[in-house]
Amino acid sequence: MPPTPPSTPARDEARIRDRGDACPGALRLHAADDGGLARLRLPAGRLTAHQVEALAVAAETLGDGRISLTSRGNAELRGLAEECGAELAALLAEAGLLPSPTHERVRNIVASPAAGLDGLGGPEVQLWARELDALLCAEPWAAALSGRFLFVLDDGRADVAGLGGDVTLVAVRPGAGQEPAARQESAAGQDPTAGRLHVGGRAWLVAGADAPRAALAAAGAFLDAARAAGNGAWRVRELPEGSTPDVAGALDRAGIAAEPVPPAESLLVHAPPLAPGPLGTASFHVLAPLGRLTAAQLRALLPAEEVRLTPWRGAVVVGAAPGHQDHARLAALDSHGLITRPDSPWAGVSACTGRPGCAKSRADVRADAAPGSARGLPVHYSGCERRCGHPHGTWVDVVATADGAYLVDGAPTPRTALPDAVTTARTGAIARAATPSTPAETTR
CATH class of the missing domain: 3.30.413.10 (Sulfite Reductase Hemoprotein, domain 1)
Structure with a gap:
């Protein structure tokens, strides 16, 4: 049996964080051997067509001409000159990629990239992601979260539920077999979709309309627990034993009705990642070779209604081509060097x-x-x-x-x-x- 890579410390051996989080952002550049590195948080990985072009321009004019995709569906620019920070910030702000200078590093929100596109999951989590991002940026206290704190929003297919979120929301539908109908109705009323909120091994059912506020309240509970623990924890798993966030109390103070989920039903289900290829009738998923796109490859994803970068270092192209045209688009992207088929040896x-x-x-x-x-x-x-x-x-x-x-x-x-x-x-x-x-x- 091969050795296991270093794992997270046990809860009773929590790491002591005696310095601030130095995680790079769009404004705080990291000095690497190949130049400055900027990390752009993209909630749900979402980019408009205008933002795709802005990112390509930034890579070409300020960086090394490539965009690195991360395991959280974010984007990185590398090879940046030391003096380009102000120019980069202005370019990103104009494109709407820098909505809050004080909160830009904490906008770590992963959502099921194919939600609403292929009939396997509803669109709610994409809407939840946008609302959660707005709520996060509007709260001054939220800027205290670490740049590594992660929100995960799963549409019920379990594709992102296992990505190690500090706060995970899973969409739950009546009759889907994930929760008893009576429990769903008691917490969610007539809301067709409820949210199951997972934090630190426990879970609560909340109404879908309350799901983004519930996720934010849970993040606040973590900050309270981290301050009380005094170990400078950046992630929920770094809290010492006995420092469990008081999520139930935070939900109650926020006026959010919630019902505890029994431990046997609190486990997160993990499904395989989204495979490259067509999605529904007018969208598709492609992967970037070794997680990097050239500016030309990024532009090749257009035209599209929007592009969603994925935590598997790929991109879901939404509204890319109706009907029979999707195969032609995929063939064109394959010619650009992108991974378009699940049987490609470079997939994964x-x-x-x-x-x-x-x-x-x-x-x-x-x-x-x-x-x-x-x-x-x-x-x-x-x-x-x-x-x-x-x-x-x-x-x-x-x-x-x-x-x-x-x-x-x-x-x-x-x-x-x-x-x-x-x-x-x-x-x-x-x-x-x-x-x-x-x-x-x-x-x-």
Whole structure:
């Protein structure tokens, strides 16, 4: 059995945070070996056509011409000049990508990217994401949240529910088998969709109309618990034993009716990520090779009603092509080098920044990356043990070593043998349940 990457400390071994969160943002740039790095929070990954063009222009004129997609559906610009901060901020503000300078780093909201498009989940969570973002930016106290605190909004298909949210909302419909109808009606009245709010292993049912306010109230309860604990926690899982957020009290003070969900029904279900290909009748999902798009590839996603960046380092293109035209659009995007089919050997393969962008990396992992088999577990290439930008759940763990080789799920492997080793690991019976943390991530 290969070694497990470093995992989150147990609740009774909570990390002590003795400094402020240095997570980069759109205004606070991170100094990397390849220049400045800006991380743009995009709630639900949503971009209008105008914002897609603005992001492409920013990458071309201020950065290295590429856009990195993160495991939270956010975007990063790299290779930024030291003196470009004001110009970048002005460009982003004009495009509506910087609605609150004081809150821009805390707008970490992931939502089911295909919600409302393919009949498997309703559109509510996309609306919840917009409302939650507005509520978050309007509350001065919310600026105290860490840049790593995460809201997850799942439309019921369980595609994002397992992404490690600090506050997770799952849409629940009467008759869907997820909750007894009587319990739904008691908490949600006539609302056709309720929200199941998950925080710290507990859950409450709230009316769908109250779901965004409930998520914000839960975040406030976390801040209260973190201040009382005194360990500077950035995430709910970092709170010490006995410092559970008083979510029920926070909901009551906010005037939100909520019903506790029995422990047996409080577990979050995890489903596979959204596969590349058509969605419904006029949308589709594509993946960025190793999580990076050129400005030209980003522009190739247009025309579209909107683009939703996904936590699997891809993009859902909404309203892209009616009916028979979707195959032509996908073929065009395939010619641009994007991943458009679930059977592509590059689907599910990701990598950290590596050399030359990161001083801590031992290798140019993007150049060395090999997909191996076209099926099986996700694969992540890391330049060091921090494993920046790793997937959630179980994956094939490829880490560079100081001697120019790699560890593939713990097994020493020469660089030239990566394709065969990754194929074996990806399709083998390796089952590693891990949720590692990377305290100094450069790509999230």
